[in-house]
Amino acid sequence: MIADSTPRVLSIQSHVVHGYVGNKSAVFPLQVLGFEVDYINTVQFSTHTAYKHIKGNVLQNEEMEELIHGLVLNQVDYFTHFLTGYSRSPDSLKQIAEIIKKLRQKNPNLIYVCDPVMGDNGKMYVPEDILPVYRDTVVPLADIITPNQFEAELITGMKMNDLSGALKVIRALHEKGVKTVVLSSTDLGDDKNMIGIASTKGSCYKIDIPKVDATYTGTGDLFAALFLAWSHKTNNDIKLTLEKTIATLQSIVNDTYEKARAKQSTGKIPPALIELRLVQNKSIIEDPKITIHAVEIK
Ligand SMILES: Nc1ncnc2c1ncn2[C@@H]1O[C@H](COP(=O)(O)OP(=O)(O)O)[C@@H](O)[C@H]1O
Ligand SMILES: Cc1ncc(COP(=O)(O)O)c(C=O)c1O
Ligand SMILES: [Mg+2]
Numbered sequence: 054m055i056a057d058s059t060p061r062v063l064s065i066q067s068h069v070v071h072g073y074v075g076n077k078s079a080v081f082p083l084q085v086l087g088f089e090v091d092y093i094n095t096v097q098f099s100t101h102t103a104y105k106h107i108k109g110n111v112l113q114n115e116e117m118e119e120l121i122h123g124l125v126l127n128q129v130d131y132f133t134h135f136l137t138g139y140s141r142s143p144d145s146l147k148q149i150a151e152i153i154k155k156l157r158q159k160n161p162n163l164i165y166v167c168d169p170v171m172g173d174n175g176k177m178y179v180p181e182d183i184l185p186v187y188r189d190t191v192v193p194l195a196d197i198i199t200p201n202q203f204e205a206e207l208i209t210g211m212k213m214n215d216l217s218g219a220l221k222v223i224r225a226l227h228e229k230g231v232k233t234v235v236l237s238s239t240d241l242g243d244d245k246n247m248i249g250i251a252s253t254k255g256s257c258y259k260i261d262i263p264k265v266d267a268t269y270t271g272t273g274d275l276f277a278a279l280f281l282a283w284s285h286k287t288n289n290d291i292k293l294t295l296e297k298t299i300a301t302l303q304s305i306v307n308d309t310y311e312k313a314r315a316k317q318s319t320g321k322i323p324p325a326l327i328e329l330r331l332v333q334n335k336s337i338i339e340d341p342k343i344t345i346h347a348v349e350i351k
């Protein structure tokens with residue numbers, strides 16, 4: 054039998070019935086880019102949590118355990134990649150650490166991509182006792198992490214006020230055993246651009262990210278999924294991976310903004326109008342056009 058070389062991801066993230074965060078942001082792009090994705094929904098909400106009404110339920114740890122056990126019993130627990138995002142409790146996060154160890158028994162070369170979702174712009178939106186579990190247990194198990202600036206500062210207990218400060222934070226994260234450290238965004242740019250930074254095996258690249266005057270949800274989950282996919286497809290060419298990831302995101306956030314403004318020309322855009330337009334941008338996901346190049350920094 055010819056071995057099937059299709060990469061296989063297990064993604065454990067949120068699910069929303071309407072909209073695009075968590076697995077809804079990750080699964081479709083990964084499938085479009087040629088990955089098999091098995092996924093477990095840690096929550097099933099009607100929409101993400103910035104909407105006025107939140108309805109739905111949370112997967113209990115015993116239910117998570119049962120699903121994993123089913124994969125193991127049926128011997129369908131071989132994965133090339135493992136992807137995790139928003140986790141709602143220290144217990145469920147500790148369970149993630151147990152799962153990664155189990156999956157690595159089946160495939161010692163498993164690549165774990167961890168997006169340590171804890172908050173943004175100086176504010177945590179998960180319980181504070183999740184931080185020590187990421188810092189001491191989960192992040193050290195990851196091959197690739199994709200924190201935003203605030204999450205990277207929380208994990209290291211260090212602030213970054215300039216690029217050399219960012220490099221110190223990145224070095225501290227590498228020292229936790231993480232091979233590839235990616236800051237999905239920082240405010241180290243100017244009033245028009247955020248800066249993304251990706252660092253691995255001694256090379257480090259930064260990239261300008263033109264700001265759009267909107268607040269999105271689901272972009273971090275999309276970033277982590279795209280970075281996983283392009284790392285694999287470029288055989289870990291970190292410069293190209295960062296460029297392809299940002300090219301995809303910029304096309305999607307701009308298209309999403311334009312369509313939202315076509316419906317509401319002024320004022321704060323409500324969550325329902327700014328859900329990421331993934332399906333409508335399938336061809337961009339498949340073949341992003343790089344217009345902004347990453348620059349090596351030392
Ligand atoms: N307002 C914005 N303008 C332009 N790009 C954005 C904006 N918000 C998010 N993005 C894109 O989404 C990516 C992830 O966003 P980020 O805020 O870093 O994720 P997180 O959800 O982890 O905080 C960024 O690298 C950028 O490409
Ligand atoms: C249910 C759920 N999952 C995940 C996220 C994370 O979204 P982002 O990708 O913007 O960090 C959110 C943010 O509100 C959320 O409500
Ligand atoms: Mg953010």
Ligand code: NA
Pocket residue numbers: 168199200201237238273276
């Ligand atoms: Na992020």
